Amino acid sequence: MSAAATAAGRTRVAVLISGRGSNMAALMEAARSTDYPARIALVISDKPEAKGLQTAGSYNIATRAIARTAFADKASHEAAISEAIEASGAELVCLAGYMRLLSGSFIHRWRGRIINIHPSLLPSFPGLDTHHRALAAGCRIHGCTVHFVTEGMDEGPIIAQAAVPVLTGDTPESLSARVLEAEHRLYPEALAMVARGAVRMGADGQAIFRD
Template sequence: MNRQPKKRTVIMISGRGSNMAALVDAAREADYPAEIVGVISDKAGVQGLRAAESFGIATNTIARSDYDSKEAHEAAIHEALAQFDAKIICLAGYMRLLSPAFVDGWMGKMINIHPSLLPSLRGLHTHRRALEAGMRVHGCTVHFVNHEMDSGPIIAQSAIPVQTNDTEEALTARMLKAEHRLYPLALALVAGGKARMDGAQTKFEGVDHMGGNDFLLVPGSWHGPSDIEGLARFTP
């Protein structure tokens, strides 16, 4: 059987890049459908860049302060992406809003992870807001990027219960574990052609229902690369 070429993927970060590390680790599997070919940061010297270099991943720092305008900054990012021959962008803690023009150039090929069960709790400080609202279930979402912040078509979600004695720090730590399992699975869906953006929705191919174990809300009938199903399981 002819195996499709791995989709060349670039991760964009602004900080520690913990989700970046999870994606790199997953992509080491021979049957994973994406290859991490580069990491771009808008901040110099961040932990995520050092981690990427330790993994042998090429990095590029493109700081906004080095450019006179947002347009010039994003043009430099486009150039770097072209040099990487990127086919997919994963935003992993990239904290700068991208222009509509940039998003248009990558519509359906750029995904993001957000620490809430969208469309609930868009924006920042989601764990604190979940606790303040008395929510009993919290979670994370991987979605396609569109023109509105945290509003693109949802690819996959993972939910965790909020404990009665939870602090923001404890909830954040548990959520990171869920994120590190969810993002590799969602990227595999996109890179493998199982999930695609279709207007305001995500269309799935080769899957027939949404479901999963351990609060994992993803296409339940999809059988991904060998280790991805185990990687995606999350037990609080």
């Protein structure tokens, strides 16, 4: 079954978080609209104390806390996450501040069906501390990127980007706040594109768009 077509007409999505899940909340808010092509079926956190679980509960969305410490190794932890995703009927996975690196086997299992939002205009500044690094490099434009997840860190095919100007006197904190606002707009738009089938990851690892 394709991610663009489900029996209910809306693609079911699982969201992985580790903290407050502000991007998760943006996705859930967008999915409240009946004409949005995706709905959030499950939120999973690797941290039982994550505030995002409470937020998801307030939207009446199913939640699971699957703590890494409850499993003998990374493989068994990720297997439990995959089983929970599959049990929810989700066809797409969104990373929204999930702070663990996923293994190649997990990514392969969900190839072309897992997306992430990153706080920079990739391929610039993959990894952490993106706002500090953008300022240190003298960038005048910064932003965020939604991409398909592949085994390379922040190297997957780009789905959508949003640019944010770097202002005189910006600090990493002020720049981060402005980029986060852009993230909250961009992620729902990008998820909708994937759910509608407007973009997919091809066999050669490229993003393929259609009108």
